[in-house]
Amino acid sequence: MKDPSFVAFATQKGGAGKTTLTVLTASYLYYVKKMKVLVVDCDYPQYSVKELRDRDLQITRINKSFATTVKEQLNNLDVDPYPILMCRPEEAMGKVKALYDKGEHYDIVLFDMSGTINNPGVAKTVSLMDYIFIPVxxxxxxxxxxxxxxxxxxxxxxxLPDSSIREMHMLWNKVDAREKTDLYDKYEIVFEEQLLTTLKTRLPDRKRYSREVGEDGDRAVFRCTLLPPDKKLLRGSGFPELLDELLGIIKL
Structure with missing residues (x-):
């Protein structure tokens, strides 16, 4: 049984997109790439990923078209929805280890972290990540x-002597096409001066990133814990390119 890669999209400022990136990555790797994925939601106390899963499940009871799509998707892949483990940051690693002790194993474990890095529990869990991607x-x-x-x-x-972090990268998110490209280049020089590397892929600012299923109708969805991002909405989103870059770094 090989060890999984522990990965977190982490930052201390709300609105940067860490939860959306966590969900999109989990759904794409699990439903499209067929990897074994565990999501650890330790974004205490709001538990944003678990809240989204609950909302998705609730809509399957209201929207028959969505429920049928989800059922067909899961039947075709012969899987259940990927697991979401909800816990406080300081409990995260212990609960993941308990799953492993029971024989569960994963290719990648994605952590949706609380942003309060001054919390000792958060800091300890962050130190045990293999890779950290900081949306900015x-x-x-x-x-x-x-x-x-x-x-x-x-x-x-x-x-820290027991830190597991192999790499940490900045990630441009919500890039406004109206902004001059050299604006981001100048910021990256600041990052470099601080010995921080930046991913090559820049995610554009698109409303599709927060597009979820509605209570009626059969519109395509992008952010969902029960389905992968819609293929048509993926075009021009930059997200497949981002995942290719991330998988290259993580070597999955």
Whole structure:
């Protein structure tokens, strides 16, 4: 039984897109790439991923078209929806280990982290990640917050003797096409000065990223815990390119 890769999209500022990125990655790798995926929702106290799963399940009881699509998807793949483990940050690794002790195993474990890096439980769990990807936008407040988070991880967590972090990368999210490209290039120079690397893939600002299923109708959905992102909506989203880059780094 090989060890899984522990991966987190993490930052301390809301609105950067870490939960959406976690869900999209989990659904794409599980339903499309057929990898064994576990999502650990330790974004206490809101538990955003678990809340989305509950909402998806509730809509299957209301929207017959959506329920049929989900049933056909799961039957064709012969799988249940990927598991979501809900816990406090300080309990996360213990609960994952307990699943392994029971014989469960995964290719990748995705953590949706609480943003309060000053919490000892959060800091300890962050230190046990293999890879951390920090979403950042051109918004000044988000940018400064994400940069401060990355520097704190670099200076106070990466240096711990029992830290497992192999790589940490900044990730441009919600890139506005109206912004000049050199704006992002200039910010990346700042990251480089802080010894922080940035992923090549930049995710554009698209409403489709938050497009969920409705209570009626059969519109295509992008963010869902029971289905993969719709193929048509994937085009031009930058997300397949991002996953290819991430998988290359993680070597999955």
């Amino acid at each position: 936008t051109a918004d000044k407040i988000v940018l400064e917050s994400s940069l401060a988070f990355a520097i704190k991880v670099r200076d106070e967590i990466l240096t």
